[in-house]
Amino acid sequence: MIICNYCGTGNREGEYFCDECGNPILLALQGSTSTSTTTIGTQELKNNTASAFDAINTQIYGGTTSLKGITSLVLHITGVAEPVVVRLRAEMTVGRADVQSGHYPDIDLSSYNAVEQGISRAHAVIQYNDNTLTLLDMGSVNGTFLNGQRLIPRQARIIHDGDEMRFGKLALRIYFK
């Protein structure tokens, strides 16, 4: 099984384009390995796939999905100088705190004009499993976006190092550290 780096769908060995989202599947995976799942760094990707994919004008962007040696996430919120650092945990909820109902998300965005930015109380969840990080929209009113694409609620998408995420109108970039 080869996991699509864009949408996380499992594809059979031998496929070159994800059956789910149509994006190219990294060719470097297909060859010397017989393992079931592999993740791949940016460097390998450039070396092995560039020539075949140049032909179809495909741009592969986004960094690694590998979390080897990663302990925390750094969130650079657009227009905010100081980045937010979050320790890596199995599940990190994203939203705005609501004192009345006693709801406190792990990543609390209420100090960034959350209501005006259209952030729901339980907006999204960042999950950490199988050594990859995924983003899940929790059915928020104004939506969660990954690299400009709106997520289908409760459908996980893999996060790459350096991806842009948007919660409502609040945009931020995520870096692995």
Place this chain on the structure above:
Amino acid sequence: MDPQYQQFDLYTILGVSPSASADDIKSAYRQAARRFHPDVNSHEGAALQFKDINLAYEVLSDEIQRSMYNRILTSKANTKRPSFAARCVPSRRILPVIKEAQVMYLLLEVAARSVGDQASTPGEPRKAPLNIALVLDHSASMRGTRLEKVKVASHQILSQLSKEDRLCVVAFSDRADVLVKSDPVTEPESIKSRVNTIAAGGGTEIFQGLSAAYEQVKFHFNRKFVNHVILITDGRTYGDEQLCLELADDAKKVGISISAMGIGDEWNDIFLDDLTAKTGGGATYVNSPSAVINFLNDRIRTLSEAFAERLRLSVAPDSDIQIESAFRLSPSAQPLEVTSQPINLGALQSTRPTRVLLQFQMPANMKPGFRSTVRLDITGDLIGESERYEFKAIVDQTTEISAKPPAEEPPKMIIDALGKLALYRMQQKAEKAIGEGRIQEATQRLENLATRLLQAGQEDLAHMAMEEARRVRQTNKLSEEGRKTLKFGTRSLMLPPPDESKE
């Protein structure tokens, strides 16, 4: 001996050399039986091909019949006849040993070979005479520019036709008028003036027009000719679809192909796709009436460059391998139905190879070493021969399996085709999601499609996909124009660029 089999190279069918000993022949047959006998292999293509293999064995295993057949072969070797060649390129030459099922793609290429041309390069263009019918929709909705452009298009193709060719023109609405009976094109001016008399009015009943034209072409059917019906319509036919499809089945048997062009948004693309695909033809969508002219000119040109007609492909994978899909990439892009074999590929052109992309699922836990994978049989009727002359090309594909295969890059042509096929499939999935009421998924798919189209440099289509995503979110459905533009637009991406025909 079945006279039809005298035409085929029985040695190739059995996969032995003409100098093979009786033992060689027996063991080749045993091996084929182990792969394709209906008791061990349930694929429809395998059953078809095993019949051929049986017949070849019957002749070659019998001393007397074999020497008779050899005499025919020797006499045939003196009179050189045109033929075609087939070759296959796999997505990977060496497959890995893994515990799960994996996918393998094969790109099949069939190319014409003229007499005296030993190389597999395509021969000189040669002009085959045409026996064609134009079926023109003149229902009320065709009034104005549409009908005018159809008339101009019909006039223009006359300059491509000569008195060697036969043309029939039928105009139809809810009834059919045979304007020009199938005759050699000797007086193009009189045909023009008769086409000019067509006036718009009435409904659309395709069967009326189609059957009138089909009868004409069938009556003058000639193996030396390219026998073809071209339907141009802008409407949806009601209630007579089944009759049309039955006509297409008959056409397939006789050897007449049908192609169709839909103008505007109302025509039923699924129906016309089914209708034409049965016969090896194809359906095209034009959103502007002036494109009719180019389409028709192009269609006549490609028809007259036909080298072989009724190219049929049967696919016989080994019993543990599954065929999953087939897509014709060239000469025109068309999804093919793999459940009913042989698969009709239409005409083979003298200048441009026919290309088909085949998708297979390979079993889990394959053993290292070489293994047979699939046998392909491509049969076609060569045009210009006095009697029916069928030619068969066989490809028996073997693949290496290795625990440690080297990293390899798939052939550019396969990657190129797959990248574009992925776009077409995304469009199809979005359409399916809408049909089943999964609106959010559909919008997501359309947005993904837009992004991928943009990356592929298809700005207009990307724009259309974005617009349709918006529309789906608001109205829960696609506009007909958008749906057809995306469907036929993503499909036509798979066509090779025009200059490639002169490779």
